[in-house]
Amino acid sequence: MATTAALALPPAAPPARPRILLVGTALATAGTLMAFAGLIGVYLAQRHAVLAQGGAWLPEGTTIPLTPGTIGMATMALSGVTIWWAVDAVGRNDRPSAYLALGLTIMFGLAVINSTTFLYTQMGLVANTKAGLLIYAVTGAHLAMIVAGLVYAAVMTFRTLGGEYHGRDREGLVAAALFWYATIAVYAVIWYAIYVTK
Template sequence: MADTTGTVEASQPGRYSVPGPPPRPRSQLVGTGFAIAAGAMAVAGALGHYMARRHASGIDPGHDWLAGQSVPNPQLVYALITLLVSVVTAHWAVWASGRGERGHTWVGMALTLVMGLAFFNMVMFSLNRMEFEIGSGEWATLAFAVTGLSLAILIVGMFYLGLMTLRSLGGSVGRDRSTPLGAAVFFWDFAVLAWAATWYVVYVVK
């Protein structure tokens, strides 16, 4: 008796496969970019106003602007170096997250946050040693205003990093899941750059 069972034609690979979800737009990264642009304009405007008032202070701005007062700088240099090291550990965490290495991701972010706290400790120590009072002079007022703006951006960056670290603790690691952490590190890069510009203009150029 002849076999009358019909043969099923083999389908081509992927021909009838259910398509996966479309790639998620990197809306968080784009939003972070807009926030960085706004912050950059604020910092640039503050530093520009500071320099304009400095040059309008007299023939010798470096002396008249400070009214003969000295500004200790070594601790602020150490603080900047600490921030630069935190950038390295933050990018290490993003690299580890992209490879799915959860342990290295957590260690990198923990080191970044600890160095951020150490930075704030050194800056507060330096500002207390200066013994300047807000309102005691134009330089002191503007210096603390510009410094406060940069510190506020760094505080936002610390919270952003902390939130994305908690998210990574929940399992948000891997090549397709590391974008939120990368966005936070992107903002941290900007915050460190904003502080470096503030440090150079206010405490080096004076």
């Protein structure tokens, strides 16, 4: 019997190292995306309700300049290229390029934080209106996501510097890249739903 023959074999060979970090990051990223889906969904529903009644969504005297948000979007898109570069460079054991790419990714992330806080100073929006509250809550939560992504990328950078990741095992970097791509995707939705359509 085939089953019996299989059981007569010696114990199972050691399995390949399970991709625990990648799986865990994917699950956590899915949860994070759902949190933003909820937040942005509430934002759109509230805005739709106000506009449907013929009201103005943004308080009088408030403007959301498009330039900082668009520059932020372009910067985030660029950071998507650099983190892919980092993953690819580690895969080729090209460590100098990997360090450069990870450094650039972190720098781009910091630049987006800078552009968003600059945007806050330009909007003149107060939090005691529905629009202000929701815009600050959504974009502020995304800033927290960027910080988390940067910390994750930085830790993976240090681990790469320490030699933990290399051509045959770059799981940590792939996991950090996955989270970072989710950060970019959320920013793209925010850019369109808040900064462009206002």
